[in-house]
Amino acid sequence: MKNILPESSTKQNQAYPKKDSKPLISVTDLNKQFNLKSGQIEVLHDINFSIPEESFTIIFGPSGSGKSTILNVLSGLEQPTQGRVIIDGQDLYGLDADQRAYFRAHTIGIVHQDNYWMNSLNVLENVAMPLYLAGSPRESALAVALDSLRRVGMDSYKNYLPTVLSGGQQQRVSMARALVATPKLILADEPTGDLDSKNGQMIMDLLLYFQRELKRTIVLVTHNLEYLPLSDNQLYILDGKIMAAQRNQKQLITMANTLSAQIAALSKMEDEAQK
């Protein structure tokens, strides 16, 4: 596939300019390769960006573009092949696995696309789990967890097993869990992916509430372009590369749509040529 990117959308756009806030996340020269039986596959290539504190950032792109891998690298779960990830002044991969776990427990809340639970625990205890793991006593952890559930309007379901709740309810509980340890950073991986538009909007409203009222930094991965106007910053990922990083949503959306259409057209042409 030939390069269809305009020159202006490459190197100089790979990092956000610092505007009025210090960066919470700083990613430098990030590369990630997976070793498969068939050989190595490069999923992230020379990624550079920074994300300011208390901002709402959306990482978007088509399926398989590498956006979830970026999120896993940011959460300390996926060691990069190369590069540095600094979060809140800490070189994340300068820590060993246990130190990263401790850092994660205090600094990062994660919302997954699929809902994962400790199946033997009820909603309240699932939400309290990050606090338990951070060493909080049981009673205080449960009290904070109940507060967190109240924020997402799920406190009346505290004694339910999470798996009996609807998808939207589970996602709200999942967000209460991500928020419970008062992390500076919340990473959300397509939290609206399996939800209808009403529940999806409710989750987006909660994320905005976390950012604007609770002053958290939100990084959301999605392939849904409708949410772009809600964010402060956007990163467009394609084939493991940052294609665009903007603060002007309209311009970015236009560019993303154009690029996606061009890619689709090019792929179609290549397929026909092969035939």
Place this chain on the structure above:
Amino acid sequence: MIFHRRMNHSRPVIKPQILVSIAIKNLLAKRLRTFLTVIGIIIGIGAVVFLVSLVVGLHAVVNQQVIGSKSVSSIDVTTPNDTIILLNDTNVNKINQFAHVTVVAPAYILAGKISYQGSQSDTVVYGTDNQYISLSALKFEAGQHSLKTADEAIVNTSLLDLIGQMNPSAAINQKLTVQSTITTVDGTQKTVTSDLNIVGVVNTGAGAEVYMGSQTFANAGAYQYGQLKVLADNRKNVPVVRQLIEGLGFTTSSPLDTLSQINTIFNIFTFVVIGFGGIGMVIAILGMFNTLTISLLERTREIGLMITMGARKADVQRLLVIEALLLSIVGCFGGIFSAWFLGQVINIFLTHFANSKGVPGAIHAFSVTPMLVLITILLTFVVGFIVAFYPSRRAGRINPFEVLRNR
């Protein structure tokens, strides 16, 4: 780095009581599987404890029957040749001088005849003193436990059977004539006749026996004893004292010899029983291992989730170890209790059966001793740790990224 400085201090970790609570909930979430696993452990541990308690109980019963209330520090001394090595006062005095010897009690042991209300029977006559009687640990059925005057006698129930006197209490204060033959220092044999008053009755086995004062025989010229009972100052010194006495040419025996033989037999018996019970135990361990491994495979995403929420490798491993220990502990106490309960039921049944057949006292064929309980608990803890080792090591290697991605 700021965070590195913070990390160097002891970081707060999940409270053990919370881990235990989560482990209990995890086990209860799969009630049937947990129940079946625990039942398996109860059967395994119960089988081992039940069989070992039988060996321990029988061991105690046999010891009681064989040794009775005899002091294990006592030594019986006889001569292998009464013409060359004489068991006389000279040698008694020598033995009395040995270190660690506290009591030397001699007894003439003579063949004799008893006459009672016109009938006669053969008997063994012990001319002795109260120390000898005391060291013999006789089982008294009636009357006094010692001889106070030279005309008093203690007889056994077998003798009463021979003379047709079945009731031990009724025999007290009955008159008896005993004729015994002694050998004097010049080799001549002499008959000594004594009219005695029965003051005590003992239960000592099959043959007729009479215990009377030794002075009668000494006065008649008897110069050699049939047996000595020597008491060492403690059990540890018995071998030393025996060695000294055997140095004089005498033959010795001790309840310790019998104890040692009994212990050897029961030790072998214990190993055999543990071997059989161990088969059940191994099956229970495999069941527990299977439960933990399946539980781990089912919960890889939960464990991945715990790690994404900040769990350390050690937290995850501890959770699995606690689950294994909980299974072990419940199974252990259940097994011990079941074995104890079953043993008690059988003991009660055996006691009733024995009593109905005229054997007095309680029978403790099954005995769950504190030591057995302690060893079982310790063993269970070790087994719990061993069984948890592989699953917990595997849990510690779970890559959260992998397991959460592969939904």
